[in-house]
Amino acid sequence: MSAAKTKAEGIIADNSVVVFSKSYCPYCRATKDLLNEQGASFYTLELDQVEDGAAIQDALQEISSQRTVPNIFISQKHIGGNSDLQARKAELPALLKAAGAIKA
Template sequence: MFQFINFLLFKPSRNVATSNDSSKIALVNQMINSDKVVIFSKSYCTYCKLAKELFDKCNTKYTEYVLDNREDGEEIQRILGILTGVKTVPRIFVNQKCLGGRAECKQLYDTGELQKLLIY
């Protein structure tokens, strides 16, 4: 019984970067740096669509990476989880800084802060 509990308590996490992840981390950082606004999404995600609408309302172009349309999408999402602490999409970056997901961006939009971030 102790071994089983010990395994549950100390099971290696998939949210920890390994030495094999260095090239994928470099790719994700390159993706994040590819544009002023970068959105990681999935094609069927309602919150992703709502988040993109916020940027459309601001007349702001963005680069979107649709993870379920990529062979390496699950790996990229796992790396985003390591880098940001959150594995869900959308993951939205403005000026290489993760703003969070749709809820955080909506709050920034409602207060006018998102629009200010997009100017600079």
């Protein structure tokens, strides 16, 4: 297994909410804004700001069958991208609470 895949899987395993992002991506910004509006604590990895970002993006394709960003995981489950997250807005508070990402 590649080091990048091990790293990506470790980040997903260690954090209840993860956003693999790129700092200049408007869809990534929309995702982070929505999570912040919900009061969620989440881990963000800006793939354009880390040396192994391209390799991690390739590994995410293997893990989730999605190469694009944002690539979102809640409770170690792949949610999808920004449009998938926005489509689940109504259930998001419950998902985040179950993940322990929101203080009750």
